[in-house]
Amino acid sequence: MESEMSARREWMDEVDALHEHPGFIAEAELRHLDMSWSLFERNYHELKKYLSLYYDPVQSVKFWDKEKRDLLESFSREITRMLFNMTSPAMMLVDHTRVKMKELHEKTPLDKCYQSKVKQTFSENDLHQFVQGLRNYFTHRALPYLSSQFT
Numbered sequence: 424m425e426s427e428m429s430a431r432r433e434w435m436d437e438v439d440a441l442h443e444h445p446g447f448i449a450e451a452e453l454r455h456l457d458m459s460w461s462l463f464e465r466n467y468h469e470l471k472k473y474l475s476l477y478y479d480p481v482q483s484v485k486f487w488d489k490e491k492r493d494l495l496e497s498f499s500r501e502i503t504r505m506l507f508n509m510t511s512p513a514m515m516l517v518d519h520t521r522v523k524m525k526e527l528h529e530k531t532p533l534d535k536c537y538q539s540k541v542k543q544t545f546s547e548n549d550l551h552q553f554v555q556g557l558r559n560y561f562t563h564r565a566l567p568y569l570s571s572q573f574t
Contacts, residue, residue, distance in 0.1 A: 463512040510558035
């Protein structure tokens with residue numbers, strides 16, 4: 424019985440040591456980033472799929488029926504919701520990545536390479552600036568009113 428308890432304590436000590444290992448800690452941190460990425464990606468694909476209805480001739484004709492104007496209004500509100508749901512996680516992912524990189528790699532050779540890549544990929548990227556601006560508008564100003572017209 425005592426040898427069982429001793430073996431169990433030894434095993435628990437090894438598990439504790441494993442949880443304190445830098446590789447284990449880094450993997451756990453990367454899991455958090457993966458969750459952030461998954462949230463952004465899922466919202467992006469949901470928005471893209473929903474927008475495709477607008478460009479589908481069979482589906483979009485329903486939006487222009489004068490007797491079903493509420494359908495277009497509902498569609499516009501849903502697009503606004505989905506845009507918000509995509510832009511917020513996009514900037515969340517930027518922030519989470521920045522924090523994790525700082526915690527794990529600040530003042531290392533990887534940090535300099537990372538900062539250069541961030542500048543190239545995001546700081547000087549028009550799409551990123553647009554998404555960031557849209558997210559800031561949603562969060563700090565108002566939700567935009569989307570409208571459509573038939574020409």
